[in-house]
Amino acid sequence: MNSTNSSEKGIFRHKRLVQTMVIIVLIFCTVYFGFQYIFSKNSISGPSMQPNFQTGNRVITVRHSGLQRGDIVILRAPDKKNTLYIKRIVGMPGDNIVSQDNRMYINGERYIESYLKQGGKMMESKDSIYSDMSYSYTYDFSVRKLAESQEWINIYNKPYLAMLKKTDRVPKGSYFVMGDHRTISRDSRLIGFIDRDEIVGRVSLRYWPLSQFTVY
Secondary structure, eight states: OHHHHHHHHHHHHHHHHHHHHHHHHHHHHHHHHHHHHTEEEEEOOSSTTTTTSOTTOEEEEETTOOOOTTOEEEEEOSSSTTOEEEEEEEEOTTOBEEEETTEEEETTEEEOOGGGTTGGGOBOOTTSTTTTOBTTOOOOEEHHHHTTSHHHHHHSOHHHHHHHTTOOBOOTTEEEEEOSSTTTOOSHHHHOOEEGGGEEEEEEEEEESGGGOEEO
16 A cells, blocks of 8 residues: 555656746747847846946847837847847837927927936036037937938938938838937937837846846
């Protein structure tokens, strides 16, 4: 009787071990394929999104996510090979974009950028060309004016620039992105519009440091 019970217990323990191993493998596969096709982990480097994001912050982005104005995204840098940028979507496809007197106007209406509030309290150093101006200071621009800039002339061909000079709208399938640290961010004002397929994903979670854990 005892021998039978011991045998049954051994079989039970074996089954439990197999089940546990199967569960572990399934979890591993789920996480692996999740980060291959659904999520992406990224580490922040650089000051372009200060003070909202700092170098060393770690985030999780959702791939193939729907995008909205104000979303924070990870994108492939069009001006630096094998480099990723973190920026914020300010202009959606078809949006009319103008910055005037340190205020953004989208489709003719004032666009309130509440995420710039903290940066508005932080001033640039004395040796900066924007000395004594806030991190959030946004110089005047429009799509028309940017189409005349040397940076955009280096990016786009003449027919495309001629088309842009007739409108202040973001082209179909493209996005206008900016950093929250406006005075130093290398963004659409310098690198042009960002195509949808260049956006890796939308930042949905900051998990490090733990003290700044945030869901977006």
